[in-house]
Amino acid sequence: MKYQTFNEDIIRLVGGKDNIQAVVHCMTRLRFTLKDRSKAQTEELKKLGGVIDVVSNNVAYQIIIGTHVNEVHAELISMLGLSPVTDDEKGTDAKKNPLKAVMDLLSETMTPVIEPIIASGLLAGFLSLFSITGLISADSPTYQLLDSIRSAVFFFLPIFIAMSCAKRLKASPYLAVALAAVLVSSSINDVAGLSIFGIKLPQMVYANSFIPIILAVWFMGRLTVLLNKYVPKFLQYFLNPLLIMVICLPVTLLIFGPIGIWIGDGIGWFFEVLHNTFGSWIVVMLYAALQPFLIMLGAGNFMMPLALNFVNKMGYDPIFLAAATISDIAVSGAMLGYFLRAKDAKQKQLFGTVSFSALMGVTEPAIYGAFIKFRRPFIAVMIGGGLGGLFAGLMKVKTYSIVWGLMGLPSYADNQDISNLVFMIISVVIGFVGAAIAAFVLGIPQEEKGTEKTTETEVATGTVTNLKKVPLGNVVEGEVVPLAEINDQAFSTGALGKGLGIIPANNQIVAPIDGEISAVFPTKHAIGLKTQEGIEVLIHIGIDTVELDGQYFDTIVKQGDIVKAGQLLATVDFSGIKDAGYDPTVIVVVTNTVEYLDVIPTVQENMLDDGACLTVIL
Template identity: 35%
Template sequence: MEQEKLAKQILENVGGSQNINEAWHCATRIRFKLKDENQAQTEKIENLPGVIAVVKSAGQYQVVIGNSVAQVFSPLARQAGLNNTEKDSQNTETTDKGTIFDRFIGYISSVFTPFLGALAGAGILKGLLALLVSFNWLTEKSGTYLIWNAAGDSIFYFLPVVLGLTAAKRMKVDQFVGMGIALALVYPDLVNVFSDGQNLSFLGIPVISATYTSSVIPILLAIWILSYLEPIIKKIFPEAVRNIFVPFTSLLIMVPLTLLVVGPIGSAIGAGISSLVMGAYNFVPALAGLIVGGFWEVFVIFGVHWAFVPIMINNLSQSGTDVLQPLAAAAVLSQTGAALGVFLKAHNKKTKALAGSTTITGLFGITEPIVYGITLKFKRSFICAVISGAIGGAIIGTAGGRATAQTLVSVLSIPTFIGHGFVGTLIGLTVSFILGTILTFFFGFKEDSNESNNDDIPSKTRINSPIAGTLLPLSAVNDEVFSTETMGKGIAIVPTNNTVTAPVSGTISAVFPTSHAIGMTSDSGVEILLHLGIDTVELEGKYFETLVQNGQVVSQGAPLIKFDPEKIKEEGYDPTVMLIITNTNQYTIATTNETAATSDTEVLSVEPQVANIQVSSNN
């Protein structure tokens, strides 16, 4: 039920399903492609229980949830109707807005995200096999090794096929045609011809010999070209035969085009990138390690780490090893160490619990909850982690650490680092983790005394003005019931617009038939009455329109009632809006010193009455 409620609140505050082009989730985040990010209520989403942070990066609106992201995304997708693929396909144009770099990062992230877990799991299995072979517990010719190696290596060997599927889905073209193009690249007869160095031609045009197993860039380029070709082909054939002849024509053109042009260009780009990365690494390995180890999590924050995933896989394809993953692992473990440092030093129960749980997930490579929930929150903790990761990365770079398989960098990926520079890599990772813990414990975390001692004190509920206007004390209202606070304490607003909004997030508890008043209960239990005008019940609903229903869950700022203050004055009534806390006796209430308000202005601070707690009030 909590996940259902959170999903509903997130959906409402991103602007509803009508504002969503696409949505998907990774290990910790719900990622949105919104039509208009300005409609999203970022501050409200960040304050929702269960949300760690909101990140806007690479053309995506990312809501960081943590380990329970799948449980929140499932009801959100159901409520928003995100399984409607026809609706998605109609929004292709708006989905691709943003800079070229943003679109590239969005393309890469959405292509790899669906199978990143399987890729990481297969990489860990390959690393485990390397460990078993190094200890002579298995031989590479044994049946056990061959079967497990097939399980671990197949997704890498046939990686273009998986990418053909996910890239086609991302670019909204026929997914099975995308797979068909990729399958042609790894077709055994062609692989054998290219491996043997035989000459091959197509219609008299020589085909450049290349191996596309485990490759990334060629198939991504091919699907990108297909996204422009397929709409043209669809216009050629009538709808009656389109389902057959569009795939036929796409394969007829794209497979030769990929083998003749796209594939060789993609291979050349991949080889060039790999050479550039390795050249920079070999030139000053310690500096490369310092930069990647120190700033990898900064790349994660801005979403640009996805640009490195094809490079890592391409390095493995080109040389069988990758130098970036061990350096990124230093950054992951330094953040995990920082979380442990906070856990060891914190006295606040919530902070300690969050730091402890995120330390565990960080060891397994999930760092977003640490970054957004712990280290960025306390700032110096993040700096300590960056310093620790940089030092550990420099050690790993100097040692020449390398990975032999693609994994989600974590302690589980350590077996994939066996080989050149393994001892130095272990030292660098250990330094990153321990130094991150020590620096954070002594220098990176200072707990506020109030925070550490008041675990059991209920937090304040901050109540915003329900409408823009001039603020008045209730004593100035020309109605004895309100001015004497018989109904409860609160505040009055002389309105300057016509829409009353929810002053807090909560549930509508009473909708009056005449629409001149509405009751609601905040998520923290504060009971609120909004009364629009004095004696306006006599208008019997004239000039009022209720926008919500009884029992409806609303977010702070959601429209509740529309009315016409000017028409009400013409009828001889006072349109002043009263905000009343009807269960006043349970709270200590402080009013604002402001004299004017918008719907975002905090006008009341409501805190549960607890023994020995003194809260100042202006009433």
């Protein structure tokens, strides 16, 4: 999980899980309902990296994160075991891209399961090494006892998967695990001649599989919602678990089991065609070169289901796990190249630390701490990782266990395949050395020195040339309020970007510029817009109006709509908002202000239809 450590710190500093009654979010902040606010360590929270500010008022205990708060919130509620659907998020699931939803599900399901999988994979690798060197015989009781860890983890994989995805799919984790246990039991798993209700069942192996149980748990979640709606509450405790199990088992055996196997076979067929047409080397090369980008996008675990499918079907993964290892160690090499190139002591410490962590298979510190800032390491990994992946693909390197990283190398000698281990070591060395050399040659971008910041006066008077000005039109008629005077610390401090406030004189909110609606919050109090130049505009209607849950708001547009400057976005009953006791000030900020030379608010005291409220200097 991308924000796991960050969320763990937040949970600890607000008083622990037991002190959290509920948590929702708006466009920029987490809003906690705490049982006892005195337990929250507000000053420590303010010092936490990633926290812009903390606001505690009679509305809620608010931790201001920024516009990526929805990602933080999604992981936070998962860690807390709360439902991902809250009052402030009604209707968001329906608009989610189906493919992205499936990829998110697979990625997030695999994340908690990786721990036992890595343990069993590493153990299998070392047992193979010990067997080859003669330290432990493969026939000895010690070997067989330790090997049972590996075999048990993969045999009972459906149980781990069921527990991992149940809450996300709105199913009971315990009923999901019970269903998975039934599927891998000796009465069903790989048993021929079974039938139910007179219908003959195909002989299927559910052990080691993951797709059938995910489909089954998805159905269980849907069925649970349906039963909770129609079964009387006084009968639900006793009747629902029975109905769920009795309905889900036959449906899984008749429908989801075969579908899951067909999907798995289809994945295998696709890569077999790819292998026969182009050669698997091209996929290995591309994945080894591009994995840091996938990690940055939060899709680093998408390859796990594919690798599992290969291991289940073929006994080894010919593509992804080897490529992931080569890429991780190439990241380490790139950071070593920067370590050797750097002269500043603090930079050397950073590059050395993240290089070692990447060598151990943990690349996020390098990617988020150095790659995003300096960018050139991405090119270095594409060179080194690509070359290492190319060699591994051409030599047909096989990964026999679900494991990656330096510690997983012994597993490549499984089945006495010494040449496979040698080829993998050579691939890793190519990736590491190639990335290190490329990073050293590319160098560390030097920050510009001696440049003076352009002032607002110079820009406004036109004394600075070669600057492109992008005006943002008015969003609502009314009296202009400087951002510093807004009664909300997140905005008044400029932490969310430069902008201004407008005390509205009419009820119409219009688009300030041509662009795409990037977000419409479910409670309708905030709208995001992104222009063709990449300018990200946040229109926040009122202060703390998220609590109104959409009352007094009528939003005309939806996420993804293309709008023109002056087009109506929403109508708002500002009188009703004021009568309800809320500040109606409309706040307009450019949330990615740091990407531009400056964002200059208007000097007018009143905004009219034809005025420009902000000017962005590119």
